[in-house]
Every structure is written in C-alpha cells, then in structure tokens.
Amino acid sequence: MSGSAAVVGGGIAGLATAALLARDGWEVTLFEARPELGGRAGSWERDGFRFDTGPSWYLMPEVFDHFFRLMGTTAEAELDLVPLTPAYRVYPEPEGDAPSAPVDVVSxxxxxxxxxxxxxxxxxxxxxxxxxxxxxxxxxxxxxxxxDTYQGTAGLRDPAxxxxxxxxxxxxxxxxxxxxxxxxxxxxxxxxxxxxxxxxxxxxxxxxxxxxxxxxxxxxEGVLYPQGGFTALIAAIARLAESAGATLRTDAPVERILVTGGAARGVRLADGTVHHADIVVSTADLHRTETELLAPAERTYPDRWWEKRNPGPGALLLLLGVDGELPQLAHHTLLFAADWTENFDDIFGADTRIPDPASIYICRPSATDPGVAPAGSENLFVLVPMPADPSLGHGGEDGDGDPAIEAAADRVIAQIADWTGTPDLADRIRVRRTISPADFESDLGAWRGGALGLAHTLRQSAVFRPRNASRRVDGLLYAGTSVLPGIGLPMCLISAELVAKRLRGDKSAARLPEPAASGA
The missing domain is CATH 1.10.405 (Guanine Nucleotide Dissociation Inhibitor; domain 1)
Known part of the structure; x- marks a missing residue:
C-alpha cells in the first residue's frame, strides 16, 4: 500500500517515519513548526559553544543499526561513534564539607x-x-x-x-x-x-x-557518543529521508488535522494552507494532537483520559559554556542525593517542588568532542529532574528567566561546584541558558511540560501504552514518545517502524526484514 502521507513533527520519530514511508514508496511531506528539525533532540549555539538540548545517551545501538540498514546504509557509514570510558562517573552526596570520592562506572x-x-x-x-x-x-x-503494534494478541501468546x-x-x-x-x-x-x-x-x-x-x-554493553553530537544523528536521518524522496518543511506549524467522512485527509497549516494526503502520521505530543489538532468527536484520548495519566518528570536544563577545563567531570556524570525517597517525592509526590539538593545529570561532551566548545573551554549540559509543572516559570539566557527557575539554576551550579570540587565554577561561566517545563510546553507542545513523555509505569507500558493508530479516525497514525513503544531515541525509531508495519499489514512482533536479509 502506498499513496501520499503528511507527517506532523520533525523530531527523530517524524524524520524516521518520513524516511521509512518514503522508502516504502509513499509520497511524504513532513511539517515541522519550528525553524529547525530535531524536536527534543535540538541544538543551540552561542559564542562558539554548541549544545545538544535534549537526548545525550547513545544506548541500544542495535536499534540504530537496524534502522540504518532498513534505509540501505549503516550506522558506521552515517555516524562517527566513539565508545566512552568510563561510561559515566558518579558523585555521591558528601557526608561533610569535602566532596565524596567519585565512582567511575566502566562498561x-x-x-x-x-x-x-x-x-x-x-x-x-x-x-x-x-x-x-x-x-x-x-x-x-x-x-x-x-x-509489536498490539493489533492482535499473537505476540503475547507466543510460546517464548x-x-x-x-x-x-x-x-x-x-x-x-x-x-x-x-x-x-x-x-x-x-x-x-x-x-x-x-x-x-x-x-x-x-x-x-x-x-x-x-x-x-x-x-x-557500553555507552557510545556520535561525534558532532546528537544533531549529527538528526542530520543523518533527515538526509536519508530526503534522499528517499520525502519533503521536509520547517516553519510550518500544523493547526488542524483534516478529517472527512471519518478519515484523515490531510492537514491545515497555521497560515491557512491546506495540504491533502491519504494518511496523516502525527509525531507531535499525543496530548496536543488529540486535544488541539482534532475536533472533540475525533479524539481517541479526551481530556478525562489524561486526568489519570502520569506525564513523567519535567526538567530544568542548564546549558553552560565554561572557561577553562573541568577534569572532575567525565563525559557523563551523575550526582546522587542521599535521600532518594524525598528526591522523587519532590518530583512525583502530592506536594511537588524543585528538589534541593537534587540528583543531577551532567553531560560534558567537550571531553570527547572538540567541536562543541572553543579551545580551552568546556560545554556542559545539566539536567535536573523536577515536577512537570509549567507554572514554575520559563527559563532564559544569562539569568533573565523567571525568578524561581534562575534561583534553582544558581543552586544547581553551587551544588555541582561543592560536590565535584570546582569552587570557582560559577565565576567561569560565560554562556548560560536555562530551559524549564514551561519552555517544553510552549516550544514543543509537551503535555504539562514533561521533558520525556508518558512515564513508563506499569499502566503506561507495552500493551497498556497508547497505540499508534486512532480509534476514531481512519488513516490517522501516531509515533513518538507518547505512544508505543515509549521514551527515548531508540523507542522513537521503533515507533516509526511500527507505523510502517501497520501500513504494510504486518501484525507480527518481529522487526521488519532488512534489505540485505530479504534479498531486496
């Protein structure tokens, strides 16, 4: 089966969907609201520093390998992958004034x-x-x-x-x-x-x-890093999508999915332009797709459904350009607060707040990739899990975000300095940007400002996770972090493949056959 397809959203799920459908013979046009592709896997540059603004762990390499082989190439041909040693470093919360000894985790x-x-x-x-x-x-x-698309129960009844x-x-x-x-x-x-x-x-x-x-x-297994950052991964998939025949449009926000006679028939853009298509695949946040891009009678997941769902955590992101070197930090570094129960209650409990002290993730890609920072400087991406609560405010550049967000960022910088033995860290920062749940909501359409997607609790995993096709609108399919199989770059690639499987009529739990294996 093939025809014309409109893909909503230019993150990794949308790009991979466009690539696979174009390779299957569909006439594909992708619409991304923002000026650049990538979605959560975005990029930001200033003063010689280039930051990935989202995913930073390259795990499950076989999923990437499989996707690239489906597209007639290999991960090795498209990316320069570097193994990380250590895989990451851990700093436990200090018991006194001095930093705790770091713990290096080697794969x-x-x-x-x-x-x-x-x-x-x-x-x-x-x-x-x-x-x-x-x-x-x-x-x-x-x-x-x-x-598995879970269109049937054969996979669940598999003898294995x-x-x-x-x-x-x-x-x-x-x-x-x-x-x-x-x-x-x-x-x-x-x-x-x-x-x-x-x-x-x-x-x-x-x-x-x-x-x-x-x-x-x-x-x-081990942890890898693509030289050039995760923007290099996005560029590779976009390149493959275009070479397969897909048209990728940026600055093209979709205002409505057009439904006629109970079937998706294209999209209307914010400027009023109508693009007709035989099917629509939305890789935008599922909540936004269902509650903003469809009329009430067309929604599979109405507001009352969302009231019982867990959006996962929000995140405070800090993008820091730092003068001088920071050997105390590995490419990936984790700071673990001693009281995890309180830490996670602050994020997911009934009375939420930004944790302090927080369990913090720090990516220092300049440890591996000289292209992300000026010589003699460091690039830091800091992620602090926090409540998915846009009311906490927006981030900004150079401390001009909302007060609660910037105050939390100051505490995080001080915590990193104290726990890792870098007392002059704050004085060495010359580029600073903060991103908060309110920014995830406004910039990415993320439900409640969630940083990742629907949490993988038991009720939101596998067969219990939203499926990849509308139950109300024929020809409307979904991909991305909100639906099967879940959160993360590998899961987004698989979600794109699940769209291709459904359109092929493949109800198995197996991967699509790769061209070399099938003789194609």
Whole structure:
C-alpha cells in the first residue's frame, strides 16, 4: 500500500517515519513548526559553544543499526561513534564539607563486577545473576514486545513469552527499587541500578522491576557518543529521508488535522494552507494532537483520559559554556542525593517542588568532542529532574528567566561546584541558558511540560501504552514518545517502524526484514 502521507513533527520519530514511508514508496511531506528539525533532540549555539538540548545517551545501538540498514546504509557509514570510558562517573552526596570520592562506572561485565566487589564484597555473583536476568529480559523485550503494534494478541501468546510468565509476573508486580534493594546493600550501587528508571520517565519506586533490563545497556554493553553530537544523528536521518524522496518543511506549524467522512485527509497549516494526503502520521505530543489538532468527536484520548495519566518528570536544563577545563567531570556524570525517597517525592509526590539538593545529570561532551566548545573551554549540559509543572516559570539566557527557575539554576551550579570540587565554577561561566517545563510546553507542545513523555509505569507500558493508530479516525497514525513503544531515541525509531508495519499489514512482533536479509 502506498499513496501520499503528511507527517506532523520533525523530531527523530517524524524524520524516521518520513524516511521509512518514503522508502516504502509513499509520497511524504513532513511539517515541522519550528525553524529547525530535531524536536527534543535540538541544538543551540552561542559564542562558539554548541549544545545538544535534549537526548545525550547513545544506548541500544542495535536499534540504530537496524534502522540504518532498513534505509540501505549503516550506522558506521552515517555516524562517527566513539565508545566512552568510563561510561559515566558518579558523585555521591558528601557526608561533610569535602566532596565524596567519585565512582567511575566502566562498561563490561568484568569491570562492573570489580566495582561491585570493591564497594560491597561478595556482591559479584549477585551482580552476575542480576545482569544475566537483565539480558534475558532485554532480549525478550526486543524480540517479543518492542516491535509489536498490539493489533492482535499473537505476540503475547507466543510460546517464548508464555514459558517466561512465571519469571515475568514477579518482575511486573514489584518495583525496580524493591528488586534492587533485595539484592544489594550499598546505597551507591543501589542508585546505579535504580537511576535508569529516570530515563523511562519514572522513579525506581514506580517503574516495574522488569526495567532492570536497562542495566544490560550501561553495565554489560557500553555507552557510545556520535561525534558532532546528537544533531549529527538528526542530520543523518533527515538526509536519508530526503534522499528517499520525502519533503521536509520547517516553519510550518500544523493547526488542524483534516478529517472527512471519518478519515484523515490531510492537514491545515497555521497560515491557512491546506495540504491533502491519504494518511496523516502525527509525531507531535499525543496530548496536543488529540486535544488541539482534532475536533472533540475525533479524539481517541479526551481530556478525562489524561486526568489519570502520569506525564513523567519535567526538567530544568542548564546549558553552560565554561572557561577553562573541568577534569572532575567525565563525559557523563551523575550526582546522587542521599535521600532518594524525598528526591522523587519532590518530583512525583502530592506536594511537588524543585528538589534541593537534587540528583543531577551532567553531560560534558567537550571531553570527547572538540567541536562543541572553543579551545580551552568546556560545554556542559545539566539536567535536573523536577515536577512537570509549567507554572514554575520559563527559563532564559544569562539569568533573565523567571525568578524561581534562575534561583534553582544558581543552586544547581553551587551544588555541582561543592560536590565535584570546582569552587570557582560559577565565576567561569560565560554562556548560560536555562530551559524549564514551561519552555517544553510552549516550544514543543509537551503535555504539562514533561521533558520525556508518558512515564513508563506499569499502566503506561507495552500493551497498556497508547497505540499508534486512532480509534476514531481512519488513516490517522501516531509515533513518538507518547505512544508505543515509549521514551527515548531508540523507542522513537521503533515507533516509526511500527507505523510502517501497520501500513504494510504486518501484525507480527518481529522487526521488519532488512534489505540485505530479504534479498531486496
């Protein structure tokens, strides 16, 4: 089946969808509201510093490899990927005035086992069992769950899944936090194993233990970085989409998805231009798609549905250009607050606030990529999980954001300085920009200013996550972080493939066959 397709949104999911559909023979036009492509995976430059404004971890490399092979190329041909050693560095909260000793996490089973044995003697065999289980769960997820559109139940009834039900059921019934605590005592090791829940938009207390599979990625496999940053990844996918025949339009905000006779028939832009199409694929935030781009009678997920959903965390982002070097920081560095329960209650609880002290993620791409900062300077991307609450205000440049946001940014800079032993950090900052949930809402249309997408709680994962097709409008499909399979760049690539699978009539749980494997 092929015809004309309108794709709404030029983030990675929209670009990958445009690329795959164009390669399948569809006449594709993509509409991006902003002046540049990338969505959450955006880019910002000033005074010789270039910042990725969103994703910064290159995990699940086989998903990227598979996508590029579907497009007739390889990740190696399109990207310059560099392995990171250490994968990341951890600073625990100091117990006194002096910074705690950093903990370097090096990928590979032997290195991970050595780290665990050093901090908790005798824990090596327990880690082996944990990572073996994580690997089995990961392989099952990739082969049976992530590439399933759930149009039918065949995948769920697969004998390989049925055989694993006795092992899967407990992993779904208990939290990741409890799963880790039953196996390890050292608080830093628990945090290393629990923190991946944040990548899923959840807390260790609400993410199902099945997501211990994430530890396979950083501890067993390794972490990569594409030279040029994640804007290089976006550029590569956009290049492939255009070479396949897709038209990519920026500065083209969609105002309405056009529906005639119960079927999508194109889009109307904010300037009044109408673009007719046989199908529409919206990769915009699902809440915006459903509540702003469709009439009430056309909505699969009305307002009352959203009232019971978890938007995941918001985020305070700091983009900092710093004079001088910062060897105290690795390419990826995590600062872990000691009281995680309070930290996550501040973000997800009934009485939310910006955590202080916070658990902080810092990316220093200038440790690996000389092109992101002037010589002798550093580029820092700082992410602080916070409530998804746009009322906290907007960020800005050079401290001109709303007071609550800038005050929080000042506290974060001071915390980084104190915990990592860089007392002059604030004085060395010459480029500063803050981004907050209000900016995610206004710039990206993110529901409640969420930084990632719908949280991966049990009720919002796999078969319980929004599907990739409207139940009210024929020919209207969805991709991106709000729908199957979920949050993150690899999941967005898979969501694009799920659109292609649905249009091909493929209801299996398997990946699409790659051209080399199929003889195409």
């Amino acid at each position: 590979g089973r032997d290195a991970a086992r050595a780290l665990f044995e050093e901090r908790e003697p005798g824990s090596g065999p327990q880690l082996d069992a944990y990572l073996d289980s994580a690997g089995e769960a990961y392989d099952l997820a990739v082969s049976k769950f992530l590439y 899944v049925v055989r694993r039900l006795p092992q899967l059921a407990p992993l779904l019934a208990r939290s990741l936090e409890r799963h880790v605590a039953q196996r390890f005592d050292d608080p830093v090791l628990r945090q290393i194993l629990g923190y991946p829940a944040v990548f899923l938009g959840a807390s260790p207390a609400t993410a199902p233990a099945l997501y211990h599979l994430m530890s396979r990625l950083d501890l067993d």
